[in-house]
Amino acid sequence: xxxxxxxxxxxxxxxxxxGQGDRSYYGRPVLNPPVWEEREIAGYLFxxxxxxxSSILAAAADAGGAAGLVRPARLCASAxxxxxxxxxxxxxxxxxxxxxxxxxxxxxxxxxxxxxxLSAYAPLNFAASASTLTGRAPRAGAVAGAGAGLLGSAVxxxxxxxxxxxxxxxxxxxxxxxxxLFAGSAASAAGGFGLLAAARAENGPARTMAVLGAVxxxxxxxxxxxxxxxxxxxxxxxxxxxxxxxxxRLSVAGVxxxxxxxxxxxxxxxxxxxxxxxxxxxxxxxxxxxxxASAEDPHWTVDLQRARIAAAATAxxxxxxxxxxxxxxxxxx
Amino acid sequence: MSVxxxxxxxxxxxxxxxxxxxxxxxxxxxxxxxxxxxEDGLVWxxxxxxxxxxxxxxTWRHVAFIEQRATVGxxxxxxxxxxxxxxxxxxxxxxxxxxxxxxxxxxxxxLDVCPTGAIFRSEFGTVVVQADVCNGCGYCVPACPYGVxxxxxxxxxxxxxxxCYDRLQVGQExxxxxxxxxxxxxxxxxxxxxxxxxxxxxxxxxxxxxxxxLYGHDPSDGxxxxxxxxxxxxxxxxxxxxxxxxxxxxxxxxxxxxxALAAAGLLLIGLLSAAGARR
Numbered sequence: 001x002x003x004x005x006x007x008x009x010x011x012x013x014x015x016x017x018x019g020q021g022d023r024s025y026y027g028r029p030v031l032n033p034p035v036w037e038e039r040e041i042a043g044y045l046f047x048x049x050x051x052x053x054s055s056i057l058a059a060a061a062d063a064g065g066a067a068g069l070v071r072p073a074r075l076c077a078s079a080x081x082x083x084x085x086x087x088x089x090x091x092x093x094x095x096x097x098x099x100x101x102x103x104x105x106x107x108x109x110x111x112x113x114x115x116x117x118l119s120a121y122a123p124l125n126f127a128a129s130a131s132t133l134t135g136r137a138p139r140a141g142a143v144a145g146a147g148a149g150l151l152g153s154a155v156x157x158x159x160x161x162x163x164x165x166x167x168x169x170x171x172x173x174x175x176x177x178x179x180x181l182f183a184g185s186a187a188s189a190a191g192g193f194g195l196l197a198a199a200r201a202e203n204g205p206a207r208t209m210a211v212l213g214a215v216x217x218x219x220x221x222x223x224x225x226x227x228x229x230x231x232x233x234x235x236x237x238x239x240x241x242x243x244x245x246x247x248x249r250l251s252v253a254g255v256x257x258x259x260x261x262x263x264x265x266x267x268x269x270x271x272x273x274x275x276x277x278x279x280x281x282x283x284x285x286x287x288x289x290x291x292x293a294s295a296e297d298p299h300w301t302v303d304l305q306r307a308r309i310a311a312a313a314t315a316x317x318x319x320x321x322x323x324x325x326x327x328x329x330x331x332x333x
Numbered sequence: 334m335s336v337x338x339x340x341x342x343x344x345x346x347x348x349x350x351x352x353x354x355x356x357x358x359x360x361x362x363x364x365x366x367x368x369x370x371x372e373d374g375l376v377w378x379x380x381x382x383x384x385x386x387x388x389x390x391x392t393w394r395h396v397a398f399i400e401q402r403a404t405v406g407x408x409x410x411x412x413x414x415x416x417x418x419x420x421x422x423x424x425x426x427x428x429x430x431x432x433x434x435x436x437x438x439x440x441x442x443x444l445d446v447c448p449t450g451a452i453f454r455s456e457f458g459t460v461v462v463q464a465d466v467c468n469g470c471g472y473c474v475p476a477c478p479y480g481v482x483x484x485x486x487x488x489x490x491x492x493x494x495x496x497c498y499d500r501l502q503v504g505q506e507x508x509x510x511x512x513x514x515x516x517x518x519x520x521x522x523x524x525x526x527x528x529x530x531x532x533x534x535x536x537x538x539x540x541x542x543x544x545x546x547l548y549g550h551d552p553s554d555g556x557x558x559x560x561x562x563x564x565x566x567x568x569x570x571x572x573x574x575x576x577x578x579x580x581x582x583x584x585x586x587x588x589x590x591x592x593a594l595a596a597a598g599l600l601l602i603g604l605l606s607a608a609g610a611r612r
Contacts (some may be wrong), residue, residue, distance in 0.1 A: 023569065024571075025387075025573030026378075026380045030479070031475065032475070034475040035484045038469055045524065056599060056602070059429045059607075061547045063607040088485045091470075092470055092489070093470070093489025094468045094469045097466075103452040109448045126347065152399075156599055158420065158591045160588075160591075160592060164584075165588060166475040167442065168475045175587065179588070183598055191606075206607030208602075302576060303576055305577040308577055309576060
């Protein structure tokens with residue numbers, strides 16, 4: 001006979017047991033971790049953001065008179081959203097049933113809301129791209145492009161709600177900051193693409209979007225870490241830690257490059273743009289990996305809920321008697 | 334076709350009293366037999382007598398086994414001393430066994446997030462997946478705070494306990510409850526089960542089993558109470574259950590608000606970028 005074995009995760013994460021023996025069932029996850037494939041879904045978080053913000057960039061370039069930027073931005077949006085559709089459908093267990101997504105509209109399901117957003121967004125995007133490619137109906141193309149830009153803001157941010165609306169500890173606890181992180185990351189990627197694709201004389205909107213987006217991404221990540229408290233460990237360790245550290249370095253380099261050299265040197269602009277696009281992708285893959293790690297370790301699920309119980313008990317009575325039978329690790333939120 | 338009026342049918346559920354579970358796994362077998370659930374991996378885990386490990390697409394009832402150096406109430410175990418070590422703790426031993434199942438939550442996250450409407454609430458108040466509608470998007474899997482529903486890899490769709498929807502429709506009790514030899518698994522009208530469970534806890538406390546507690550019975554908890562609730566003899570996490578789960582969609586309005594703000598911020602960046610073209 002023996003006590004249940006300790007969590008397999010404890011040694012890796014360096015956290016201690018609560019001194020009350022093991023508080024999990026043989027270290028098995030409480031949750032069933034997400035079954036989404038990393039390449040398809042983390043990849044979609046990136047391509048969906050790139051598409052949405054590229055539509056905004058195209059509309060901004062159109063309105064601002066940077067004609068040379070409109071075409072690559074529109075085409076980038078269309079290509080990125082096409083790749084997104086392929087990834088999303090491929091990740092379904094029954095891809096041939098993808099149209100079942102359109103059976104219902106459910107505000108309680110971010111995936112349902114997202115499906116309808118994409119259904120409205122993609123045709124507008126394709127229309128704008130077709131107008132650009134054929135040179136026909138430029139006014140209709142501009143209207144479609146403006147519509148795609150408006151809806152693009154939803155495409156780029158709803159994905160944060162998509163992953164946050166789960167029981168996955170890191171994603172759910174990040175639900176306030178994640179939309180801002182994803183918005184910044186999307187703008188950084190689209191601005192980065194614009195810096196890669198447009199000539200120096202016409203990359204103004206891309207430069208602005210890239211710098212504001214990347215700064216927003218860096219700031220949101222900082223706020224997010226504070227919010228997560230101990231859970232931020234899942235952002236610092238394993239594949240998530242490596243990806244997010246690389247993302248931060250590339251973002252900083254990209255911002256500096258774009259701001260200082262983006263107007264002077266075509267090569268520097270392209271390098272900065274590439275760095276920002278890479279940073280955005282690494283951010284998405286990092287957040288994806290951090291969520292997976294938090295779902296696979298039962299202690300994150302249990303500790304968060306124990307802390308909530310303890311906080312409720314503290315709120316109910318000013319000086320609660322400690323209960324040795326139920327250790328409640330209080331962690332600052 | 335005679336579809337009963339949903340308002341006339343009371344909410345049905347399970348009360349699983351783990352204090353009388355003997356770990357026979359008859360529930361696991363009956364569930365698989367009745368529902369045609371495929372084999373779930375013949376592995377030897379070494380985790381006491383547990384080889385099915387947890388609820389999944391192919392395990393809809395799961396019996397947990399936990400070996401502890403503790404006594405149940407004031408019972409005297411008849412274990413012989415085996416080593417040179419002494420002290421009363423040497424003889425203290427208990428075996429916790431518990432049959433886990435889908436909780437059929439009042440506020441079910443899997444149902445909320447399902448984008449196809451494949452998951453629905455039945456006329457019995459249970460939560461059921463329509464296999465002919467599910468397209469295997471997998472959203473329900475990480476949404477479930479209990480780790481119940483899961484995707485069957487070779488099939489692509491998700492599966493979980495239906496509370497034997499087909500049996501309920503013809504007035505039969507679910508296969509697991511029918512097969513349980515000790516009535517550890519009790520099926521019935523949820524309100525009746527809650528009353529019975531309260532009496533059972535009082536009785537156990539009076540008998541000295543002070544660690545007995547109900548889990549998932551409270552309609553004011555984070556999931557609005559479970560349609561399948563439990564009597565446990567230790568903290569929920571010892572059985573692999575979350576101590577205080579909250580349905581993830583409780584925060585959804587806040588998520589949409591933050592998302593809308595972020596989208597507005599993104600459009601603002603777009604406006605500033607347009608202005609940037611003129612510089």
